[in-house]
Amino acid sequence: MQQTEFRTLVYQYFFFGWLFRDVTCGTVFERAAAWRYNREQARWLPTYMWRWLGWGLAFYGLGGVLEGLLDAPTLSMLFYVPGALSVPVNAVIAAAWIGLKALPGPL
Template sequence: MQDLDFSTLLYRYFFFGWLFRDASRGNMFERSAAWRFNQGQARWLLTYMRRWLGCGLLLYGLGSFVELMLNAPGLSALFYVPSALSVPVNAVIGAAWLGLKALPGPL
Protein backbone atom coordinates (compact mmCIF):
# COMPACT_ATOMS: atom_id res chain seq x y z
CA MET A 1 0.00 0.00 0.00
CA GLN A 2 1.22 3.46 -0.86
CA ASP A 3 2.26 5.69 2.05
CA LEU A 4 0.37 8.98 2.19
CA ASP A 5 1.54 12.30 3.58
CA PHE A 6 0.23 13.31 6.99
CA SER A 7 -1.60 16.29 5.45
CA THR A 8 -3.41 13.96 3.02
CA LEU A 9 -4.36 11.60 5.84
CA LEU A 10 -5.60 14.51 7.95
CA TYR A 11 -7.68 15.81 5.02
CA ARG A 12 -9.19 12.38 4.42
CA TYR A 13 -9.94 11.98 8.13
CA PHE A 14 -12.16 15.08 8.21
CA PHE A 15 -13.41 15.54 4.62
CA PHE A 16 -15.25 12.88 2.64
CA GLY A 17 -15.28 14.22 -0.93
CA TRP A 18 -12.55 11.83 -2.02
CA LEU A 19 -14.85 8.85 -1.36
CA PHE A 20 -17.44 9.74 -3.98
CA ARG A 21 -17.71 9.85 -7.77
CA ASP A 22 -19.23 12.62 -9.86
CA ALA A 23 -22.75 11.50 -10.82
CA SER A 24 -23.37 14.49 -13.07
CA ARG A 25 -20.99 13.47 -15.86
CA GLY A 26 -21.17 10.87 -18.57
CA ASN A 27 -24.07 9.09 -20.18
CA MET A 28 -27.07 7.67 -18.34
CA PHE A 29 -25.34 4.38 -17.51
CA GLU A 30 -22.21 6.05 -16.15
CA ARG A 31 -24.27 8.43 -14.00
CA SER A 32 -26.36 5.55 -12.65
CA ALA A 33 -23.23 3.55 -11.87
CA ALA A 34 -21.71 6.55 -10.06
CA TRP A 35 -24.96 7.07 -8.11
CA ARG A 36 -25.02 3.44 -6.99
CA PHE A 37 -21.36 3.66 -6.01
CA ASN A 38 -22.08 6.83 -4.00
CA GLN A 39 -25.04 5.16 -2.29
CA GLY A 40 -22.71 2.37 -1.19
CA GLN A 41 -20.17 4.86 0.10
CA ALA A 42 -22.85 6.75 2.09
CA ARG A 43 -22.28 4.36 4.99
CA TRP A 44 -19.07 6.26 5.79
CA LEU A 45 -20.87 9.57 6.22
CA LEU A 46 -22.07 8.63 9.70
CA THR A 47 -18.45 8.04 10.69
CA TYR A 48 -17.56 11.51 9.49
CA MET A 49 -20.49 12.94 11.46
CA ARG A 50 -19.20 11.28 14.63
CA ARG A 51 -15.71 12.65 14.01
CA TRP A 52 -16.97 16.21 13.57
CA LEU A 53 -19.27 15.88 16.57
CA GLY A 54 -16.46 14.58 18.76
CA CYS A 55 -14.07 17.32 17.67
CA GLY A 56 -16.76 19.96 18.16
CA LEU A 57 -17.49 18.77 21.69
CA LEU A 58 -13.79 18.56 22.52
CA LEU A 59 -13.16 22.08 21.25
CA TYR A 60 -16.20 23.39 23.12
CA GLY A 61 -14.92 21.80 26.31
CA LEU A 62 -11.48 23.30 25.78
CA GLY A 63 -13.06 26.70 25.16
CA SER A 64 -15.07 26.42 28.35
CA PHE A 65 -11.98 25.41 30.30
CA VAL A 66 -9.92 28.29 28.94
CA GLU A 67 -12.71 30.79 29.57
CA LEU A 68 -13.68 29.69 33.07
CA MET A 69 -10.50 28.30 34.59
CA LEU A 70 -7.89 30.47 32.92
CA ASN A 71 -10.17 33.52 32.74
CA ALA A 72 -9.16 34.23 29.13
CA PRO A 73 -12.32 34.86 27.08
CA GLY A 74 -10.36 36.15 24.09
CA LEU A 75 -8.26 33.00 23.92
CA SER A 76 -11.34 30.80 24.31
CA ALA A 77 -12.63 32.10 20.96
CA LEU A 78 -9.87 30.07 19.30
CA PHE A 79 -11.72 26.97 20.52
CA TYR A 80 -15.34 28.16 20.35
CA VAL A 81 -15.28 29.23 16.70
CA PRO A 82 -14.15 25.86 15.27
CA SER A 83 -16.57 24.18 17.65
CA ALA A 84 -19.43 26.25 16.25
CA LEU A 85 -18.32 25.51 12.68
CA SER A 86 -18.70 21.78 13.31
CA VAL A 87 -22.50 22.23 13.53
CA PRO A 88 -23.07 23.31 9.88
CA VAL A 89 -20.54 20.72 8.69
CA ASN A 90 -22.61 18.04 10.41
CA ALA A 91 -25.77 19.49 8.86
CA VAL A 92 -24.24 19.20 5.38
CA ILE A 93 -23.07 15.65 6.04
CA GLY A 94 -26.54 14.72 7.34
CA ALA A 95 -28.23 16.21 4.27
CA ALA A 96 -25.86 14.31 1.97
CA TRP A 97 -26.51 11.07 3.83
CA LEU A 98 -30.28 11.53 3.70
CA GLY A 99 -30.13 12.46 0.03
CA LEU A 100 -28.14 9.39 -0.88
CA LYS A 101 -30.46 7.15 1.12
CA ALA A 102 -33.83 8.63 0.15
CA LEU A 103 -33.60 10.22 -3.30
CA PRO A 104 -33.96 8.27 -6.52
CA GLY A 105 -30.98 8.03 -8.82
CA PRO A 106 -30.39 10.10 -11.95
CA LEU A 107 -32.64 9.56 -14.89
Protein backbone atom coordinates in the same frame (compact mmCIF):
# COMPACT_ATOMS: atom_id res chain seq x y z
CA MET B 1 3.63 0.30 -1.26
CA GLN B 2 3.39 4.08 -1.42
CA GLN B 3 3.10 6.02 1.85
CA THR B 4 0.30 8.59 2.10
CA GLU B 5 1.29 12.06 3.26
CA PHE B 6 0.13 13.16 6.69
CA ARG B 7 -1.84 16.15 5.39
CA THR B 8 -3.68 13.86 2.96
CA LEU B 9 -4.59 11.55 5.83
CA VAL B 10 -5.87 14.48 7.90
CA TYR B 11 -7.94 15.69 4.95
CA GLN B 12 -9.41 12.23 4.40
CA TYR B 13 -10.14 11.91 8.13
CA PHE B 14 -12.27 15.06 8.23
CA PHE B 15 -13.65 15.50 4.69
CA PHE B 16 -15.57 12.91 2.72
CA GLY B 17 -15.58 14.32 -0.81
CA TRP B 18 -12.84 11.95 -1.94
CA LEU B 19 -15.17 8.98 -1.32
CA PHE B 20 -17.71 9.93 -3.99
CA ARG B 21 -17.87 10.04 -7.78
CA ASP B 22 -19.33 12.78 -9.96
CA VAL B 23 -22.82 11.89 -11.20
CA THR B 24 -23.16 14.89 -13.53
CA CYS B 25 -20.91 13.71 -16.35
CA GLY B 26 -20.77 10.66 -18.54
CA THR B 27 -23.38 8.54 -20.21
CA VAL B 28 -26.63 7.54 -18.57
CA PHE B 29 -25.11 4.22 -17.57
CA GLU B 30 -22.00 5.85 -16.09
CA ARG B 31 -24.12 8.30 -14.10
CA ALA B 32 -26.29 5.46 -12.79
CA ALA B 33 -23.19 3.48 -11.81
CA ALA B 34 -21.74 6.52 -10.05
CA TRP B 35 -25.03 7.02 -8.19
CA ARG B 36 -25.05 3.40 -7.02
CA TYR B 37 -21.42 3.73 -5.94
CA ASN B 38 -22.20 6.93 -4.01
CA ARG B 39 -25.16 5.28 -2.29
CA GLU B 40 -22.85 2.48 -1.16
CA GLN B 41 -20.25 4.95 0.07
CA ALA B 42 -22.91 6.83 2.08
CA ARG B 43 -22.47 4.23 4.81
CA TRP B 44 -19.34 6.15 5.88
CA LEU B 45 -21.13 9.48 6.42
CA PRO B 46 -22.29 8.71 10.00
CA THR B 47 -18.64 8.03 10.85
CA TYR B 48 -17.74 11.51 9.64
CA MET B 49 -20.63 12.95 11.64
CA TRP B 50 -19.33 11.31 14.81
CA ARG B 51 -15.82 12.61 14.12
CA TRP B 52 -17.03 16.18 13.66
CA LEU B 53 -19.27 15.91 16.72
CA GLY B 54 -16.44 14.61 18.88
CA TRP B 55 -13.94 17.23 17.75
CA GLY B 56 -16.55 19.98 18.04
CA LEU B 57 -17.39 19.01 21.61
CA ALA B 58 -13.71 18.75 22.49
CA PHE B 59 -12.95 22.20 21.12
CA TYR B 60 -16.02 23.68 22.78
CA GLY B 61 -14.99 22.08 26.07
CA LEU B 62 -11.45 23.45 25.79
CA GLY B 63 -12.91 26.88 25.13
CA GLY B 64 -15.03 26.55 28.26
CA VAL B 65 -12.02 25.52 30.33
CA LEU B 66 -9.95 28.43 29.07
CA GLU B 67 -12.74 30.90 29.69
CA GLY B 68 -13.89 29.56 33.04
CA LEU B 69 -10.75 28.42 34.80
CA LEU B 70 -8.08 30.59 33.24
CA ASP B 71 -10.30 33.65 32.62
CA ALA B 72 -9.00 33.99 29.05
CA PRO B 73 -12.02 34.84 26.88
CA THR B 74 -9.92 35.98 23.92
CA LEU B 75 -7.92 32.77 23.86
CA SER B 76 -11.04 30.67 24.32
CA MET B 77 -12.40 32.14 21.08
CA LEU B 78 -9.80 30.09 19.21
CA PHE B 79 -11.55 26.97 20.49
CA TYR B 80 -15.18 28.12 20.46
CA VAL B 81 -15.16 28.96 16.74
CA PRO B 82 -14.05 25.52 15.48
CA GLY B 83 -16.44 23.95 17.97
CA ALA B 84 -19.33 26.01 16.64
CA LEU B 85 -18.35 25.36 13.00
CA SER B 86 -18.77 21.64 13.53
CA VAL B 87 -22.55 22.16 13.76
CA PRO B 88 -23.11 23.32 10.14
CA VAL B 89 -20.62 20.73 8.88
CA ASN B 90 -22.68 18.03 10.59
CA ALA B 91 -25.83 19.50 9.04
CA VAL B 92 -24.29 19.22 5.56
CA ILE B 93 -23.18 15.66 6.21
CA ALA B 94 -26.65 14.73 7.48
CA ALA B 95 -28.30 16.29 4.41
CA ALA B 96 -25.96 14.40 2.10
CA TRP B 97 -26.58 11.14 3.93
CA ILE B 98 -30.37 11.54 3.91
CA GLY B 99 -30.29 12.61 0.27
CA LEU B 100 -28.27 9.62 -0.82
CA LYS B 101 -30.51 7.24 1.10
CA ALA B 102 -33.90 8.75 0.22
CA LEU B 103 -33.64 10.29 -3.26
CA PRO B 104 -34.11 8.25 -6.41
CA GLY B 105 -31.18 7.92 -8.75
CA PRO B 106 -30.63 9.93 -11.92
CA LEU B 107 -32.73 9.08 -14.92
